Amino acid sequence: xxxxxxxxxxxxxxxxxxxxxxxxxxxxxxxxxxxxxxxxxxxxxxxxxxxxxxxxxxxxxxxxxxxxxxxxxxxxxxxxxxxxxxxxxxxxxxxxxxxxxxxxxxxxxxxxxx
Amino acid sequence: xxxxxxxxxxxxxxxxxxxxxxxxxxxxxxxxxxxxxxxxxxxxxxxxxxxxxxxxxxxxxxxxxxxxxxxxxxxxxxxxxxxxxxxxxxxxxxxxxxxxxxxxxxxxxxxxxxx
Numbered sequence: 001x002x003x004x005x006x007x008x009x010x011x012x013x014x015x016x017x018x019x020x021x022x023x024x025x026x027x028x029x030x031x032x033x034x035x036x037x038x039x040x041x042x043x044x045x046x047x048x049x050x051x052x053x054x055x056x057x058x059x060x061x062x063x064x065x066x067x068x069x070x071x072x073x074x075x076x077x078x079x080x081x082x083x084x085x086x087x088x089x090x091x092x093x094x095x096x097x098x099x100x101x102x103x104x105x106x107x108x109x110x111x112x113x114x
Numbered sequence: 115x116x117x118x119x120x121x122x123x124x125x126x127x128x129x130x131x132x133x134x135x136x137x138x139x140x141x142x143x144x145x146x147x148x149x150x151x152x153x154x155x156x157x158x159x160x161x162x163x164x165x166x167x168x169x170x171x172x173x174x175x176x177x178x179x180x181x182x183x184x185x186x187x188x189x190x191x192x193x194x195x196x197x198x199x200x201x202x203x204x205x206x207x208x209x210x211x212x213x214x215x216x217x218x219x220x221x222x223x224x225x226x227x228x229x
């Protein structure tokens with residue numbers, strides 16, 4: 001596709017449920033980022049991949065959060081045993097490392113934990 | 115640690131009026147600075163970026179920003195706003211310009227345009 005695609009766009013989860021959020025980056029983009037945006041806040045970094053390698057996961061808030069990118073393309077952010085504080089918009093971004101200076105963002109997945 | 119402050123949570127301007135959104139940063143080395151815009155239900159779109167050189171940067175949609183090292187500021191300006199500029203604006207700082215480093219964002223400024 002032409003841009004970064006995220007699915008689902010909206011997800012309502014019951015507290016304690018596991019969820020999986022998907023990101024399809026722009027074809028050929030090496031770098032992939034996940035950000036969490038709470039209501040009324042700016043995006044906060046969660047984790048970063050270069051191809052299939054997860055180079056930085058310092059922003060993951062707890063061990064309930066797990067991200068993978070097994071083939072260096074599609075990425076999945078998984079949240080286990082969701083809590084109300086996990087409610088946020090989860091943004092994915094990708095970029096072509098090696099000269100490009102712009103990361104392109106998807107529309108995000110809005111997760112509501114009830 | 116790097117940080118970004120956007121002191122104005124919400125700004126209202128009349129259509130056709132000029133606009134300035136403030137951004138202050140804290141960073142130990144030469145910063146790479148960005149402005150993004152986010153419309154409701156949308157992702158972030160890059161307006162402009164500063165890496166080096168000319169401190170006045172031109173972006174898309176008629177926006178510009180000026181880097182002032184002495185004031186640690188990177189304010190966004192537009193001479194005449196349009197109703198379609200109503201959105202949330204985020205300033206961000208990063209350690210490199212190669213798209214492979216994480217960004218630190220401010221909390222955003224919501225822009226409302228009145229007719």
